[in-house]
Amino acid sequence: MKSIRILGTGSYVPPKILNNYDLQKMGLDTSHDWIVKRTGIHERRIAGDDVCTSDLALEAAIKALNMAGITAGDLGLIIFATITPDTNCPAAANWLQAKLDAPNAVNFDITAACSGFIYALNAASQYLNSDFCKYALVIGAEVMSRVVNWSDRTTCILWGDGAGAAVLTTGDKGHELLSSHIHTDGANGQDLQVPGGGSLVTPITHDSVDKGAHYLKMIEANASFRVAVRHFIESAREAARFNGISIEDINWFIPHQANNRMTQAIAKGLEVPYERFYITIDRYGNSSSASCAIALDEAVRDGSVKPGDIICMPVFGGGLTWGSALIRW
Numbered sequence: 001m002k003s004i005r006i007l008g009t010g011s012y013v014p015p016k017i018l019n020n021y022d023l024q025k026m027g028l029d030t031s032h033d034w035i036v037k038r039t040g041i042h043e044r045r046i047a048g049d050d051v052c053t054s055d056l057a058l059e060a061a062i063k064a065l066n067m068a069g070i071t072a073g074d075l076g077l078i079i080f081a082t083i084t085p086d087t088n089c090p091a092a093a094n095w096l097q098a099k100l101d102a103p104n105a106v107n108f109d110i111t112a113a114c115s116g117f118i119y120a121l122n123a124a125s126q127y128l129n130s131d132f133c134k135y136a137l138v139i140g141a142e143v144m145s146r147v148v149n150w151s152d153r154t155t156c157i158l159w160g161d162g163a164g165a166a167v168l169t170t171g172d173k174g175h176e177l178l179s180s181h182i183h184t185d186g187a188n189g190q191d192l193q194v195p196g197g198g199s200l201v202t203p204i205t206h207d208s209v210d211k212g213a214h215y216l217k218m219i220e221a222n223a224s225f226r227v228a229v230r231h232f233i234e235s236a237r238e239a240a241r242f243n244g245i246s247i248e249d250i251n252w253f254i255p256h257q258a259n260n261r262m263t264q265a266i267a268k269g270l271e272v273p274y275e276r277f278y279i280t281i282d283r284y285g286n287s288s289s290a291s292c293a294i295a296l297d298e299a300v301r302d303g304s305v306k307p308g309d310i311i312c313m314p315v316f317g318g319g320l321t322w323g324s325a326l327i328r329w
C-alpha cells in the first residue's frame with residue numbers, strides 16, 4: 001500500500017448569514033434559545049440565488065490547490081461528494097471541472113450524505129494507490145438551502161451551505177492519511193431522504209411539488225440521533241484500533257457536525273474532553289458532506305492543528321453511511 005498524502009485543504013462558505021432570529025422573523029414557530037439548546041446552532045450560511053454547488057466547490061478547490069502548490073491542470077481525478085448537485089446530469093464534478101479548467105481529470109460524484117467527504121477520501125485513496133493518477137481533488141459541497149422546506153421547523157433550522165476540499169497524492173511529502181474506513185446500511189437508510197427528483201417520484205408533477213416531494217425529509221430524527229452517536233463512537237474506535245493507537249493518542253476530533261448534543265455524547269462515549277473536538281456547527285449548521293471538510297480546513301488554517309497532530313474524522317449520514325479518516329498532520 002502506498003502512503004496517501006494530503007497536500008492542501010480549502011473551504012468556502014457563502015457570505016450570507018441566516019441566524020436563528022432571522023428564522024423567527026420569517027414566521028417560523030421557533031426560538032433562538034430552543035435551537036441553541038437542542039442543536040448548538042446559532043447561524044448558518046446561505047448561497048445566493050444565482051450560486052450553485054459547484055460555485056462553492058470552486059472557491060474551496062482553488063484554496064486547496066494553492067496550498068498544495070499544484071494547478072488544476074495537474075489533476076487526474078475529481079471526486080465530488082454531494083446530495084445537492086447542480087444537476088442530476090451532468091455530475092457536479094463535471095461542472096466543477098469545467099469551471100476549474102482541469103481538462104486532464106476524470107470526475108464523478110458520490111452520494112453518501114453527511115459521510116460523503118470521507119467516502120470520497122477513501123475512493124481517491126484507492127485510485128491513487130493503483131497509480132490511476134498522481135493528484136486527486138476531493139470535494140464535499142452542498143447547497144442544502146435549496147432542498148429544505150423553510151416552513152418545516154423540525155428540519156430547516158439544522159442545515160447550511162458550504163464547501164470543503166483536499167488535494168491528495170502519494171509519496172512522502174504532505175500530511176499522511178493513515179486510514180479511511182467506510183460503511184453502509186442501505187436496509188435501514190430511509191430516515192433521511194429527498195423523495196422527489198429521482199425515479200421514485202416520477203415524473204415531477206404539480207401534485208408532487210404541492211406535496212413537497214422535492215424537500216429533504218427527516219423521519220425518526222430522535223432515533224437517527226441515537227444510531228448516529230453509536231456509529232460515530234464505533235468509527236473513531238475502528239480508526240484507532242486499525243492504526244494501533246489509543247483514543248487518548250488522538251489530538252483532534254473533527255467529526256461531521258450534525259448537532260452539538262450529538263458531539264457532546266460522542267465525547268462522553270469516547271471519554272475524551274469536549275475541548276478536543278473542533279466545532280463549526282454554531283456558525284455553519286449541518287452542511288452535510290461539506291461539514292467535516294470545512295472544519296478540517298479551518299482547524300488547519302487557524303493553527304489549531306499542529307504538525308504531527310493525529311486527527312480523527314468520524315462521520316455519519318443518511319443512507320445509512322458512516323466511517324472515519326485518521327490523519328497525521
Ligand code: COA
Nearest residue numbers: 030031034038114153154157221222224225258259316317
Ligand atoms: N423550534 C421549536 N420547537 C421545536 C422545533 C423548533 N425548531 N423543532 C421541534 N420542536 C418541538 C417538537 O415539535 C416537540 O414538541 P412537542 O414536545 O410539543 O411534541 C419538541 O420540540 C421536542 O422535539 P424533539 O424532536 O424531541 O426535539 P429534539 O431535542 O430531539 O431535537 C432534533 C430535534 C431534530 C434537533 C434532533 O433530534 C436532531 O438533531 N436529530 C438528529 C438528526 C440528524 O441530524 N440526522 C442526520 C445525522 S447526520
